Amino acid sequence: MELDVGRRLKSVRNATGLSQRQLARQAGVTNGLISMIEQGRSSPSIASLKRILDAVPMTFSEFFADDGPDVETFVHRSDELREINLGAALDLSEEAADLLSLRQVGNASRHTIQMLHEVYSPGADTGPELYTHKGEEAGIVIEGQIALTVASRTEVLGPGDAYIFESSKPHRFHNSFTERCVIISACTPPSF
Known part of the structure; x- marks a missing residue:
């Protein structure tokens, strides 16, 4: 299953209580970029997505993590x-x-x-x-x-x-x- 980056970004932004404009200002990107990503009309560069996630703050691994079982283990096949x-x-x-x-x-x-x-x-x-x-x-x-x-x-x-x-x-x-x-x-x- 592929991650819908736009839907995930919108969910993260809403969970933090930020408007598109506020997130764009904090990330140093345009409001239009946030809007286009959330609508699935633009794919951000790694650097742009990193700036946006830093404003939340959230790491790539958290953003792309699946919601799999919460099992603690020390071995990973x-x-x-x-x-x-x-x-x-x-x-x-x-x-x-x-x-x-x-x-x-x-x-x-x-x-x-x-x-x-x-x-x-x-x-x-x-x-x-x-x-x-x-x-x-x-x-x-x-x-x-x-x-x-x-x-x-x-x-x-x-x-x-x-x-x-x-x-x-x-x-x-x-x-x-x-x-x-x-x-x-x-x-x-x-x-x-």
Whole structure:
């Protein structure tokens, strides 16, 4: 089941008691953008959606979380990882949606760390705009290559290479290579 981003955003906005205009002002985006997203007539960039969710405040993992059973466990099988596929959730074409997959271990709202299994197919990108969020993140490239931009510096990482940085610095991941890239990452506190 795909998430209806517009319906979910409207529900979150109403739950916080904000008008479209108030949310837009707090997020630093236009009222028209909020309206278009809620009507399903526009898909926000990752950076725009992040600004909107920061104004609520809410993390990506909370926004895209399913309402599955509230069971506490310490083991999460591969097929139980929660998909936070931003491409699919943002109503992109099927081809574009398949380029980026973020699978979360457990329910990040119950922990002080968020762990992800990330897969970037060739051409996958977190968006042309660099984004920020609170906390720190770290990861290890397991397979393939990824271009990571933090602030104004871009580095290419390959298998075994790792990164760690303050997530408040603008950043972006982009796979401009011919093979998929797999990363195991963590963010603390859970804010992505």
